[in-house]
Amino acid sequence: MSEATTTLVPTAAPRQPSFWEFVSNDVRTLAFLFLLPTTVVLTCVVLYPFTYALLLSFEDKTAGVPSRFIGLQNYIELLSDREFIEIFYNTVWYTVVAVGIKFLIGLASALVLNQPRRFNNIYRTILFIPWAIPTVIASLIWLWVYNEFNGLLNIVLLRAGILDNGIAWLAEPKWAMWSVIAVVVWSGTPFYTMHFLAGLQSIPKELYEAAEIDGAATLHKFWHVTIPSLKAVFTITVMLSTVFTSTSIVVVNILTNGAPANLTQILPNESYGVAIEAGRMGLGSAINMTLFPFLVVFIVFLTRRMLRKDGT
């Protein structure tokens, strides 16, 4: 009985595959369809704008006026402008110092959180909070903390007798850049801590045990086991952070917008002012493009790194 039913099946006429069935079994068509939305989006909002930005930097383009090709003139104008050179120097200094401090505090935080301690989960959760706080929000909070008359920082320093008069942290040439960097560090350190902690936790215990058998002291283990094992994590974290720190305008824009006297101005924020507020889009693009040759080194390296173990 059961044999009779099974033999019946093949005799049914083979069904014509529907269009959808055809498409979903042809790997190339399917890949094309699956990647279509991504391709359209990335072409429109990344690739095309990037090419456009490059072109703009060779044009005299003012908002509302047709553009005119002027070759390298924007770049020549920039390089002969002392103000631009100062802002370029600021940007480099700001990036190096901010990345350096984030690195050190991030490493210290990760080492501390990696020690066995009760309630470590709670401490970790607290130290990572700034990561979840939007940078704009963090900048506004700090703007209030830095307030000359009513901000937390001056109040505490005055009441503790460390200062006699409140300091205008964001207006005083001596302090402005450091105050900006402090906010960048506050909101960016958890990114480092997170990576470094994950790196520390993936170091095989045997490495430490072997060092202990050899009688290595804590400091010795740190220099000869911990640091070398974290090298890869260090490189990728610092590079990613350098790209994003040097090109982010939020903190500077909200806290000082470059004041006092351009001392805290950085290139991306300068280009925002030139292109959007003053309408000189060609020159604004050129300002950003001057950073690109430096960024491209990191971007190419990081891309290789990020794809290495992904098998593609």
Next chain:
Amino acid sequence: MAMSQQTSTRLTRGVGAVALVVLIVWTVAPLYWMVVTSLKVNSEIYGEQVTLWPLKPTLDNYRVLFEETNFLIYFRNSVIVAVVTTMLSLVCAALGAYALTRLNFPGRRFFARALVYTYLMPSSLLFIPLLIIIRGVGLQNTLEGLVFSYLGFTVPFCTWLLMGYFMSIPIELEESAMVDGCGRLGVLFRIVIPLTVPALAVVAFFSFTLAWNEFIYASVLVSDLSVRTIPTGIPNFIVEDVFFWGPMMASTLISAVPPLVVYFLFQRFLITGLTLGAVKG
């Protein structure tokens, strides 16, 4: 050796504990100041009688924020932009990552590489032409324009992240499902996606917070007050009123809540998800 193993361990623990206290104070102090300011009356916020702790706690700043400002509009706009960006990113990224990890087609490696390049492309290089482009297609001052621009950040990163997860699923599972007559789409939706829910959570969180936080594009592409999102809306409170720090801190507190809640709930997932890339290398 100068120190015994034990003293040295005890010493590092002690130094660690001190460092931990300093780090926690540094992290929490600004947040503390935000919370207490939002609960203070003006006489405790400004002038001679500034307090470190609200003596007469009040919710008046929150009332002012909701009744006298556009905050609710900004909040609503931010929710719309963030939710829509998240959903679109999930769809694009899931389809794209599946194609890049499971379907063999010419140009696959090239595509994967291009994807990472676009992720690393800083937005500061793009915002000027983007304004011209978005204005040209009539999307200036619209939430759609913002969502579309944000996909440029979220899609590459989300796709790249999902690729890593998809590859960790044994391909045999999918092959046996296909032998059983399951189509490619069936495999994606019935096998791959259910197995990568944690990764999808990370991707969703990433897209949501990015859209929630984004500042440059939002300030370039949107000028109408009614279309502003939180990051470009609330900094304006400073310009509007000198004595606005109470409601301002109330607004920053409320704006920090959505990403913080998600962070507290899913931190384990999020941290392993986001550090995956770096630690793998």
